[in-house]
Amino acid sequence: MSGSQAEGAAFCKGPGRRRTWAELLAGRVKKQKHNPEREQKLKDSALHLLRGHQNMNDLLLEVEDSQCKNLHLSKLVECDSAETYFDHSSSFLRSAFRDQASRLGVSVGILSARMLACSMEQVCTKPSHPVLLSSEQRKKLSSLLEIAQHLLAYNMFSRLTFCQELWKAQNSLLLEAVWRLHVQNVVSLQELLESHLDVQAMATWLFKNLCFLCEQTETSCSSADVVEAMLSGFVQLLVLKGFQENSDLRRPSEPEKMSQVATDVLQRMLACKLLALTGLCLFRVYTGHVCCGLTALDSVKRFFHHALTQILTHKxxxxxxxxxxMQKEWSFAKTHPLLTTLYCRVSVGPKESVDCLQEVLEMQEVNWQHVLSCMSTLVVCFPEAQQLVKDWVACLMARAFESYHLDSMVTAFLIVRQATLEGPFVFSSYADWFKRIPVLYSFCLQQHPHFL
Structure with missing residues (x-):
């Protein structure tokens, strides 16, 4: 049989009939064995596509086939229609997310988190304020968060993925939106902050936004209650996480980066206002009122001690x-009112503040203006501090004479001189104090005549 005859026979099935290509190939197709590795690669590819797609609505339109166009999940999460869909049927909501997740080959929790993060980013676009939402934006965000709460209740929402997606667009993320995630129990402030990969970038972002928030409290606005609640909530979290007792073994230790962010932000805020000495808001941060929601009083005390130390050693x-x-210019009456207010507000108590003064003077380089003006504020505003200062001076003089410790003697002189500036109701005159210690008076007159 010739070659052409053999080829013709191969295409014929029975007399006078040619077999189709589909019939020829049908016998060669074999059912592929299940390959877990290949399946995982496909899922990873789908997940990569999902995460990298810039427009979730466009992506979902691509995968919606003609049989499922009645679902329209991309329309479901649009801010203007979310509430309508949600009120209509919560089961429809869950079904829509499951179907689309199955079609994409990804977890429904990841899909819902990615979509809601994208929608939240859209809500925050074109803001009218650096940190606050408009009334229209609040309404839209409330609908989205209602959907997130529903999905969370059915374990269909990944908090971690949601946080990671939000931080990808952190430059357009409004602080109030972050706050409302916390208030409505979608993602806590702590969880959101800890999910950020870059500690320095997180601290910078939060510091900048809190400064904007502080500026807002100094102007009258319709959102005053929201601003106050946000400020208190963020400060309480930073104080608690930045100054908690690490030795507490009854609960797991917090991630180190959270503590770093907390202390870094609080230090930046205080340093910024110390340089400018303007704005009442930041000084209100350093109050028991702002921290009153904290049950960990030890954290508050450590925070105030740290703040006072930072003030006394600033520049x-x-x-x-x-x-x-220059000492005469640092009396209580001549010190900037915001600074004296700050001294009082970071004071856990007169004894703790005097102890802090003593500790800082013994161990660190200090800002003498802050040290002495702080001491004046304590003896004027807290009468019980007067005796504490006298006892402190006595200890310094005893050390000076026992070991000829010149630094202790100089410190004692400066403290006494500062106290006497506040008048006889606070401290006896400088000359009277010297007369009570004849030996000391004679010695100091010879060594340091300028003290008189």
Whole structure:
């Protein structure tokens, strides 16, 4: 049989009939064995496509076939229609997400988190304020968060994925939107902050937004209650996480980066206002009122001790000789009112504050203006601090004479001189104090005549 005859026979099935290509190939197709590795690669590819797609609505339109166009999941999460769909049928909502997740080959929790994060980003676009939502934006966000709460109740929403997706668009993320996630129990502030991969970037973002929030409290606005609640909530979290007791073994230790972010942000805020000494808001942050929601009082005490230490050691450029010459300008009456207010508000108590002064002077370089003006504020505003200061001076003088410790003697002189500036109701005159210690008076007159 010739070659052409054999080829013709192969295409014929019975007399006079040619077999189709589909019939020829049908016998060669074999059912592929289940390959878990290949299946996982396909899922990973689908997940990569999902995460990298810039427009979720367009992506969902691509995968919606003609049999499922009645679902329209992309329309479901549109801010203007979310409430309508949700009120109509919650089971429809869950069914729509499951169908689309199955079609994409990804977890329904990841899909819902990605879509809601995308929708939340759209809500925050074109803001009218650096940190606050408009009334229309609040309404739209409320509908989205209602959907998220529903999905969470059915274990169909990934908090971690949601947080990660939000931080990808952090430059357009409004602080109030983050706050409302916390208030409506979708994602807590702590969970959201801890999910950020870059500690420095997180601290910078939060510091900038809290500064905007502080500026807002100094102007009258219709959102005053919201601003106050946001400020208190963020400060309470930062204080609690930045100054909690690490040795508490009854609960797992918090991630180190959360503590770093908390202390970094609070330090930046205080340093910024110390340089400017403007704005009442930041000083209200350092109050028991803002921290009253904290049950961990030890954290509050550690926070205030840390804040006072930062104030006393801020930019220590003056020498003792400078302090002696300028001391009269640092009395309580001449100190900036915001600074004296700050001293009072970071004071857990007179004894703790005097102890902090003593500790800082013994161990660190100090800002003499802050140290002495703080001491004046304590003895004027807290009468019980007067005796504490006298006892402190006595201890310094005893140490000076026992071991000829010149630093202790100089510190004692400066403290007494500062106290006497506040008048006889606070401290006896400088000359009277010297007369009570004849030996000391004679010695100091010879060594340091400028003290008189």
């Amino acid at each position: 220590p450029v003056l020498k003792v000789s400078d302090a002696i010459q």
